[in-house]
Amino acid sequence: AQSVTQLDSHVSVSEGTPVLLRCNYSSSYSPSLFWYVQHPNKGLQLLLKYTSAATLVKGINGFEAEFKKSETSFHLTKPSAHMSDAAEYFCVVSDPPSGTYKYIFGTGTRLKVLA
Amino acid sequence: DTAVSQTPKYLVTQMGNDKSIKCEQNLGHDTMYWYKQDSKKFLKIMFSYNNKELIINETVPNRFSPKSPDKAHLNLHINSLELGDSAVYFCASSQSAGSSYEQYFGPGTRLTVT
Numbered sequence: 727a728q729s730v731t732q733l734d735s736h737v738s739v740s741e742g743t744p745v746l747l748r749c750n751y752s753s754s755y756s757p758s759l760f761w762y763v764q765h766p767n768k769g770l771q772l773l774l775k776y777t778s779a780a781t782l783v784k785g786i787n788g789f790e791a792e793f794k795k796s797e798t799s800f801h802l803t804k805p806s807a808h809m810s811d812a813a814e815y816f817c818v819v820s821d822p823p824s825g826t827y828k829y830i831f832g833t834g835t836r837l838k839v840l841a
Numbered sequence: 842d843t844a845v846s847q848t849p850k851y852l853v854t855q856m857g858n859d860k861s862i863k864c865e866q867n868l869g870h871d872t873m874y875w876y877k878q879d880s881k882k883f884l885k886i887m888f889s890y891n892n893k894e895l896i897i898n899e900t901v902p903n904r905f906s907p908k909s910p911d912k913a914h915l916n917l918h919i920n921s922l923e924l925g926d927s928a929v930y931f932c933a934s935s936q937s938a939g940s941s942y943e944q945y946f947g948p949g950t951r952l953t954v955t
Contacts, residue, residue, distance in 0.1 A: 758941045764882075769845075769931060770946040777941035814882055820940040827940040828897055831884040 728753045730819045732832035740840045745789075745804040747835045749817035752798065759800045760818040760829070761791055770816065776800060787811070812839045844868050845947035847932050853953045854922055862917045862950045864932030872896075873915040874933040874944065875907060884931070890915055891938045919952075927954045 733748040751757060758777045762770040774785025781793040791802045800817060817832040845866045854860050866873065874897075875887040889897035890909040904920045915932060929949045935942040 760943060762946075767949075769948045770884075770933075772943050772945070775941075775943050816884065827938050827942075828886050828889065829884075829944065834882045 728755075728757070728819050728830050730817050730830055730832040732815075732817050732835050734835050735833065736836050736838065738838040738840060739807045741809055742806050745802070745807045745811065745837065747802040747815050747817075747837065749800045749802065749832060750798050751800060751817070751819045753819055758820045759791075759793060760820065761785065761789070761800075761802050762816045762818060764814045764816065764834075766813070773802070773815075807837075807839045809839050809841065812837055845932055845934055845945050847930075847947040847950050849950060850948065851951050851953075853955065855955055856922055856924060858922050859918070859920045860922060860952070861919070862930055862932075862952075864915045864917070864947060866913055866932075866934040866945070866947075868934055868936075868945060870934040870936050870945075871912060872935045872938045872942075873909065873912075874935075875915065875917050876931040876933065876946075878929040878931060878949070880928070888915075888917075889938070896938060922952075922954045924954050927952055 729752045731750045760775045761773040764770050773789050774783045776783045776793045784790045789804045815835045818829045820829050848863045872891045874889045878884045887901050888907040893909045906918045909915045929951050931949050932947040933944040935944045
């Protein structure tokens with residue numbers, strides 16, 4: 727069965743330092759992978775997606791993620807955290823186990839940015 | 842213009858009542874979804890419609906009934922509300938039902954059942 731594991735439920739970084747949010751996936755197929763961000767009391771916004779093209783994917787707001795098939799990972803990074811990055815981040819896998827396509831969400835990582 | 846909109850944003854009601862949440866997308870997408878986000882922020886799909894046809898129906902109590910009058914609208918009706926139905930419900934849409942299509946989410950409807 728398809729699944730996604732976000733390895734940290736909480737991450738704290740200082741403003742201006744790098745961000746690393748870790749995600750591992752399990753899939754029998756060639757998955758599509760996504761990162762979404764949810765700011766407090768808001769809907770989800772797509773940061774970036776991987777769909778079997780370039781393994782290094784650039785997203786919005788300076789975020790990027792690298793697809794590593796050998797490690798079944800899709801970690802999200804940003805070189806320098808900003809206070810506005812504080813939010814909940816979700817890693818998502820999507821693939822067709824039986825002809826229907828649905829998102830499987832990770833449990834989320836709450837990013838805290840310290841001044 | 843809001844791409845995916847939901848009404849109402851907040852819904853407070855008593856156990857046993859029936860309520861509806863409405864969703865509209867103006868992106869011209871073929872596929873729409875309902876998700877439930879629980880108090881621990883976990884998101885799980887409930888239903889999906891593609892061109893008004895139900896294509897995903899997860900293990901959801903039959904008190905929940907989605908309805909898609911056209912491709913741009915997907916409503917969620919809930920009968921006999923229970924305390925456990927309290928959650929944030931998100932509507933989403935995507936261009937099509939393929940796995941590579943990103944989904945666009947609405948702002949959510951916070952349902953509180955007392």
